[in-house]
Amino acid sequence: AGIRNGYRFFQGGKFNDSRAVFQDVLAKIPFVVTTGRQQESEVKEMVVICREYITAIRIKGAMSEAASDPVRATELSAYFTHCNLQPVHLLLALRSAMGTAFKHKNYIVAASFARRLLELPDMSSERNADLRNKAMKVRQKSEQMARNEHELNYDETRTFKIDCEKFVPIYAGEPSEVCPYSGSSYSDPAMKGKICATTGFTTVGTQTLGLVTGS
Numbered sequence: 001a002g003i004r005n006g007y008r009f010f011q012g013g014k015f016n017d018s019r020a021v022f023q024d025v026l027a028k029i030p031f032v033v034t035t036g037r038q039q040e041s042e043v044k045e046m047v048v049i050c051r052e053y054i055t056a057i058r059i060k061g062a063m064s065e066a067a068s069d070p071v072r073a074t075e076l077s078a079y080f081t082h083c084n085l086q087p088v089h090l091l092l093a094l095r096s097a098m099g100t101a102f103k104h105k106n107y108i109v110a111a112s113f114a115r116r117l118l119e120l121p122d123m124s125s126e127r128n129a130d131l132r133n134k135a136m137k138v139r140q141k142s143e144q145m146a147r148n149e150h151e152l153n154y155d156e157t158r159t160f161k162i163d164c165e166k167f168v169p170i171y172a173g174e175p176s177e178v179c180p181y182s183g184s185s186y187s188d189p190a191m192k193g194k195i196c197a198t199t200g201f202t203t204v205g206t207q208t209l210g211l212v213t214g215s
Contacts, residue, residue: 002028003049010053010089019057022050026182026199048084051182054198055164056083056093062167063096070104071150077101078109078154079162079169081116091120095131102138105149111142112156161185164197177205 002025009018029047034040059080066072077097085093094117101110114135117123123132153168160169161176164184170176176185179196184204192205 003046006050006053007086007089010057015057015060019054022053022057023200026050026054027201030181047182051184051198052084055162055184056080056085056089058164058197059083059162059167063100070106071152074101074104074106074109074150075152075154076167078113078152078156079167081113082160082162087120087122091117091122091128091131094120095135098135098138102142105145106152107142107145108148109152109154109156111139111146114139114142163187165191179204180206180208 002021006018006021006025009015009021025046029043032043034043059076063073063076063080066076074097077093077100081090081093081097083093094113098110098113098117101107101113117135118132118139122128123135155169155171158169159172162168163170163176163186165186165188168187170185170187174187175189176187177189177192178185179198179202181202182196182198184196184198186204194204196202196204
């Protein structure tokens with residue numbers, strides 16, 4: 001029920017309420033005792049869902065603060081689309097990122113967001129017809145322009161995790177400190193021993209077994 005409530009608040013744009021729900025779920029999960037591998041997998045998946053949505057909501061807040069900075073606004077909107085969200089929520093993220101990138105004349109990434117948007121199954125439905133047409137126009141115009149106005153700290157062709165403190169990419173192979181419970185990553189070695197920004201109660205970089213839910 002908690003996860004569903006978090007989704008509902010997210011869909012309705014009540015991001016503070018959504019974050020509070022997901023953080024509450026994270027706080028309660030360590031007290032859950034599972035009775036089999038399937039339940040254990042489901043609980044661990046819930047941790048991942050909470051981490052991804054809390055990170056997305058925190059990035060959303062940073063996007064509002066960076067609205068006047070075209071480089072940072074474009075970068076944050078790009079990272080937002082790499083949080084593992086439900087398809088209906090990813091659609092919202094890609095729509096926002098496409099609009100932000102296009103507005104700031106970062107046409108290469110705008111075209112990429114438009115293509116990803118058009119690949120979503122939901123885009124074939126009649127209710128998204130206007131958005132589909134807009135995405136097609138943005139893709140066509142952006143592919144014609146084929147340049148970015150700004151140099152961005154974003155490479156969609158490389159695998160990366162999102163730094164949960166600085167909101168920058170941590171590309172595969174780069175060192176990072178990790179929260180043993182939430183799996184949140186941090187590029188700054190100084191984060192070791194600090195409280196995880198995702199959970200608010202676990203310590204980053206501690207060597208533990210992580211989440212153990214079996215009886």
